[in-house]
Amino acid sequence: MRLLTTLMFLLPFSAFAGVSLESQPYRVVVTPQEDGSMAEEWKEADRIAPGDKVGYRITYVNTGEEPVSGVTINNPVPDNTVFIMNSANGTGATITYSVDGSQFAPLGELKVLEGGEVRPAGAADIKSIRWVLNDALAADASGNVEFQVRVK
């Protein structure tokens, strides 16, 4: 009976609780506007060549009936791409970065050792991005986070 209770306690959540996650790439195009300014447009990722900017939008939805907490999204910078500085954002999320894929810190605190010298981490050093949602995610609530890379 104790065992059954434990199972009931652990299993049911998967039946009526869950979070869905989707990642979508976009081709980021900078287009001049009528007023002379430049604006970024996120277009279909049908045509992407080396040097192009790619924007990723990661969308999460609480598909369950319970609020979820501690929502953390980890996204390693894809192979053959370089992270674009200051391109990560996410409403209500705290963003940290990693240069080794395991330890995360705000960008300004990351340092790398190269040629015997410690220097601030640059875009090419960023290996992974982490978003931690500040608040719990209510049932049916959704949101997204974004970052951009440049194809090597």
Added chain:
Amino acid sequence: MKKHVKLVGPAVLAAMSTLAVEVHAAGTAAGTDVINTATLNYQINGIDQDAVEAQDTFKVDIKSDFGLTRVLTTEPNTTSLEADNVVVAAVQITNEGNAPTSFAVAAANETGTTLDINGETYTDNIDTGTTYSYYVDDPINGTQGALDAADTLLSGPTAEIPADESVTVFVTVPKTEVTGSDQDVALTSVTVNGVDSTVDGTTYALDTDDGDPSNGSVDDAANPNGATTIEIVYADDGSDNTELLTDALVLEFPNLDGDGTTSNLTKESAVISDPLNGTTNPKAIPGAVVEYTITLTNTGTADATNVVITDVIPADTTYIADTLMVAMDGATTPVVVDPSIASYDAGTDTITANLGTVDGDADPANQETNVIVFQVTIN
């Protein structure tokens, strides 16, 4: 601050490992799948749930990009018509894209245009013939950057050139199609188009026919547009899959004619003596001895070869035996030479001088002058 020090350790490893990654100037190879993986962890009522993963993939498309440079960076091509094929243009094609690509090369005469090379302006003033041949340089079996027997005659586009690599194409015409004078300039434009790129065994045509840089071959039904299909992005100058380069050919010919004002072949006469006055103020009267001096200078930049001068003894004069002398091959004072070189033929009453090679040079100091003298008696 201690925390930051901790971060340094693992970061070193990360930085070191990137050194091993080879990145081409052309960028990530076409057809490469770029995969993004996002992982979401969450809790319900403080209990960790199974991580959720999302993944997406797009293929890196073909970036068609190439550049042309002249092979001779500081000088024009030149010809003295020594070889059967005259190089009118030598162009290096560099595949700056991210896929192996073949290229079509086509030449045409420029007319009246100019080309600056190393601070010097070359103005087109002649056209060559247009029986063009295109040779791909073989830098391994032949001399790099020079047309030689090892090079391959193209019968169509080049072979596919790998990303980041170059080939040199020589555009030639038969030497019979190059006529003109010393220092004449023939400018030739070379137009290069990408033809095909092959990615993962599939060949994609790079089109130039409609001039629309946005469509590539993706409009083909066989190449649907999408994130996981290969499209073509034209990244060359003008995004039109066309690059053009002009090269110069300068004729380095001998010049035995002169510049139009001053002739390079002159003949002068002087009375040496007459029967009445001897050598003092001699007059051109019957019995007088007259010396003829023929002077030939090559003011061109190339040697003149097989040069033969013939001169018929003037009417009413008689050649004086053994007076024929020649100064050649650098000599300045005429001397008697072997009859095989210079001789008088009584049958035709003609003197003939086989001067052989008369040196030309860009430096006037090295331009050769030959002198032929002979004497006659006025009848």
